[in-house]
Amino acid sequence: MKLDAAYYPNDNVVWLAKDLLGKVLYTNVNNSITAGIIVETEAYFGIEDKASHAYGGRRTNRTETMYCMGGIAYVYLCYGMHNLFNVVSSVDGDPHAILIRAIEPLVGIDIIEERRKMVSTKASISSGPGSAAKALGIDRSFNAKILTGDEIWIEDQNIKYTEQDIVATPRVGIAYAQEHALLPLRFFVKGNKYVSKPNKI
DNA sequence: AAACGGATTGGCT
DNA sequence: GCCAATCCGTTTC
Numbered sequence: 001m002k003l004d005a006a007y008y009p010n011d012n013v014v015w016l017a018k019d020l021l022g023k024v025l026y027t028n029v030n031n032s033i034t035a036g037i038i039v040e041t042e043a044y045f046g047i048e049d050k051a052s053h054a055y056g057g058r059r060t061n062r063t064e065t066m067y068c069m070g071g072i073a074y075v076y077l078c079y080g081m082h083n084l085f086n087v088v089s090s091v092d093g094d095p096h097a098i099l100i101r102a103i104e105p106l107v108g109i110d111i112i113e114e115r116r117k118m119v120s121t122k123a124s125i126s127s128g129p130g131s132a133a134k135a136l137g138i139d140r141s142f143n144a145k146i147l148t149g150d151e152i153w154i155e156d157q158n159i160k161y162t163e164q165d166i167v168a169t170p171r172v173g174i175a176y177a178q179e180h181a182l183l184p185l186r187f188f189v190k191g192n193k194y195v196s197k198p199n200k201i
Numbered sequence: 202a203a204a205c206g207g208a209t210t211g212g213c214t
Numbered sequence: 215g216c217c218a219a220t221c222c223g224t225t226t227c
Contacts, residue, residue: 042208051208060224079209080221086208094210099208140223174209196209197215205225214216 008070008089008147013096016089017043018166018187022159025103027152029137031110036126036136037159038101040188040195043169044097046090047200051177054095065144066095073152075133075143082130083139087147089153101172101186103132104194112136128196165190172198 003023010016018041026035044052053063053076065074070089074097078084090096103126105112112135116125126135133139138152145152168184175181188195 044208053208062224076208077221077223079207079219080223082207082209084208097208102209124211128209171208177208203225204221205223207221207223210219212217212219 001158002148003156005071005148006010008087009091010097011090011094013043013045013089013098016087016096016187017041017098018183020087020098020100020154021166021187021189022161024106024157024159025136025152026153026155027136027138027142028150032108034108034111034136034138035106035155036112037106038102038131038154039104039192040099040102040186042098042099042101042187043185044086045185046095049177050180051171051174052095052097054097063095066097067093068144070096071147073138073142073145073147075138075140077140078130083131083133083142085133085136085138085142098133099129101129102127102188102192102194102196103135103140104192105135111112123193125194155162161189172196173176 047057069092072088074086086097126132160192169186170182171186
């Protein structure tokens, strides 16, 4: 079943980042429906997080999306070419976000293969945040879209991972975040082939 | 109006 | 496993 709007305003972003593992992320792009199981996430805990775009309460046209009420998408461009998809959580004014770093292709696999120009047996088809977003057809036009609508949504299909199935490591690519660089806020499903490479166990 | 630099990827060794 | 290409939004002048 589709997660409803009440799921997202939760202010425990670490709990949410873990809870999203096993949930199924859907997109409908021009009536092409694709979906994947979320197998890797990172938590960004807001204005006190030196790795967050919203660190220090920074508000720009870009970061404004994160300050909205939880339950919308935050999609931004990285390295001038990669669209990175985040779930905005917590309440209005508290810019929490959860980066979706990898999915396991589940629905519309032929469409995903065409978008990525490779077969779904290759782990790199949806491994890493840029690849996962591209696999699902997510670009910047999805920024600020509501996650309970009919273009992008998340379902609970009763795929459950226990604490023993989940690994926590430092987040990737945020060495500039000083003492926050080593916090174990990246979560992934142990042994899943679509989890991205850095620090893979 | 112009410079800057990145929550990465993928190709090459 | 390592390293370098690669753009555009953001920031600053």
